[in-house]
Amino acid sequence: MPRRRLIAVAALTLTATLGLSACGGDDEPTTTPASPQGSAPTQSGEQSPDPGSGSEVEQSGTRIELTRTGDVFDPSGARVKVKRGEAVTLVIVSDTAGSLHVHSTPEQDVEYRQGTSTHEVVIDRPGVVEVESHDPDLVVLQLEVR
Amino acid sequence: MDGTVLAHGLGGAKDLPIPVDMAVAGAVAALVISFSVLALAWRTPRYDASRGGLPLTVPPAATALSWVLRALGMAFFLYVAMAAVLGEDTLVNPVFGSFYVLLWVGIVPASLLFGPFFKAVSPARTLAMLVAKLTGAPADRGLLPYPERLGYWPAALTLFAFVWMELVFPHATQLGPVRLWFALYLGTMLIGSAVYGTTFLARADPFEVYSTLVGRLSVWGRRDGRLVVRSPLANLDATPVRPGLVAVVGVLLGSTAYDSFRESPTWLRVVQSLGIERAWPDTAALVVFTAGVTLVFAAATVATGVSDHQARRHLPDLFAHSVVPIIVGYMVAHYVNFFVEFGQRTLIDLSDPLTTGADYLGTGDWQINYWLSMHPTVLASTKVLAIVTGHVLGVVAAHDRAMKLLPRKHQLVGQLPLLFVMVGFTAGGLYLLFAS
Known part of the structure; x- marks a missing residue:
């Protein structure tokens, strides 16, 4: 019987350790998917410096x-959190014309021209939606829609 | 919907990551339950394939029914094959959904409910049986006896070929490659069964081996050739042990884990910064995941004291059945939403296989129900519950096997490495669901 008790104690100790270490270890990555700090996508939610020009709905969206x-795309595969049903504004600065595919259901296409263009997509179901370039085949963004 | 071919997997949006508190709660629960099983569970083996289970009387009509099932399986195969040959090369062609969703993911629920489901409907097996009937040879034996030392190794290989096609190959959703893959598969199965009889299919057909293995968690079993109803854990314990079983479960578990990993932002950034065709690093990662799971599990099973008459090198295959519930838990967690939503989409598309506006099955005007996507918390809880349940069943199965195999003084300590590895698989799986 002492062996059995030993194992029970070992079990409890291990449980506590893993419980703690799991908490500690998992704290850090929670920030990882949030937004690619320092890289191009700026989540300019409230600080959108444009109070004069109309629509207040768009102001709460993500840019x-x-x-x-x-x-080469920048960002390349970054995860950005957005709200479902809200307009996501994509500002695309490109040296060639091309198109992006938004893999929501149903799919949406974004055709952009050379220079700077602004596009809006709305995703109305929760999930992770990839925004892909074809030619070259790259995942540009992953929109984490909640 | 727009009819263009995209080099992108099936399905639109993917599932949200599970919340961190759920992942941690799941991992802690798995750990606590594991050690409780070790400390408190029975000390004499409980499951015995040679007894137990409620025998059922099989009515004579069953033979007829089995041929009806074969005919249905064949009809479905021919219907989808028609779409594969004559249909348009777009994502609305139901071939892709039938192959990757209804067949591959559907194997899990169908086998859990009905046992070795694919064996009953497999077109490869039906064709092999018809050929045997025509030539007058007994179907299960071909020209040569199947070399038993090969065991399930051919299935490990064909399963890898499937998951590589599904998860790595960039053109997996184009008709040409899918047709080629299926033709090679069917060709291999027919030649193999001509040489070794249908035994070959039970060892090498990826879908049949997978389905029969998952079917071990159903209530339907066989004892001395008789159909019995018994507890899924007793049924699982009766899984025949053959060489390569550990590689089969390693490929199944490792590839599902890789499927989460490949979509994580971290891996995406790595492969896209390399500047080479994505398939290369992806192939390497799939090999690392599948071989890694196999080797780590094998190492954990042999890290115990054994009695003189027990060869240590047999232990990995002897314990491999205990990974099956973990695989099922993973598969449910990864694919439940995909199966429900893309499965509906496939049923709709199947009604118009050639994109001519037809509605052969009357399902063409169905609307897809997105309830599960709209309730991410329900979805996340389902996933964590599936993974933890699979883990617990796996630990119990391994514990019972250890009671049977290990000498008395090693019965508890000898299980520890395996238990740690299982907790690691489960925590890793939860982490991937949280981080991808």
């Missing part, structure tokens, strides 16, 4: 800046 230089 994401994308740059395409040749075949």
